[in-house]
Amino acid sequence: MKFYIDSAIISEITEIANWGILSGVTTNPTLIAQAGQNFKETIIKICEIAKGPVSAEVTAENYQEMIEQGKEFANWHELVVVKLPCNINGLKACRYLSSQGIPTNLTLCFSVNQALLCARAGAKYVSPFIGRLEDINENGLNLIESIREVFTVHSLKTEIIAASIRTPQHITESARLGANIATIPYKLFANLIKHPLTDSGIDKFMQDWKNRNN
Ligand code: E4P
16 A cells, blocks of 8 residues: 555645655645645645655536546646546546546545446546545445445546545555555654554663673
8 A cells, every 4th residue: 555645735745755755735725724725735834845746636627627627637737637536527527637648536425336437437546535424434344345345346447545544544545445545644654653562662772882891
């Protein structure tokens, strides 16, 4: 499973890219608004830092405007992936943009049927939202497992991005269940590498090294 960061904040993306484990970035209108910078400039800068696929989400709601925005975003940088909603207009735009060689990420996916339709519309990525399902007392990880099963049975190549991740357990389980990618909020990355036994082990090694007699 690859690691993406779910953020539009340049300092966060730069830090995780510097760890040497970052494969891509996802943004959404909320994250872009929080970052408080110009949308186009932010996406271009993220592409230069990430050196991997960067999802930029359309804000249009009708099909024609979605494809216009999608084509515009794709012109900004070769790493841009056009993020579209899992609805009828999103599917239609996905089919059109995919036919033009523009990669798409179908977002706000909450069911296997939605994921299957996205794959058939030519989506490069589909993003099932784990945390938001759990917010309404449904099991988000079961959705990852079911989509993986259906995509495997039907030899569908669309990549699964485990999204709306809230806990380290979501990440471990998404990897076990066969998600291709997890897109993770900045603050969770530190939790993944940190372990108290690693820290105390380093302290002990350093102490013994300083106290050596040779
Ligand atoms: C994914 O691409 C989305 O931007 C993101 O994971 C949404 O997460 P949230 O439910 O925490 O807003």
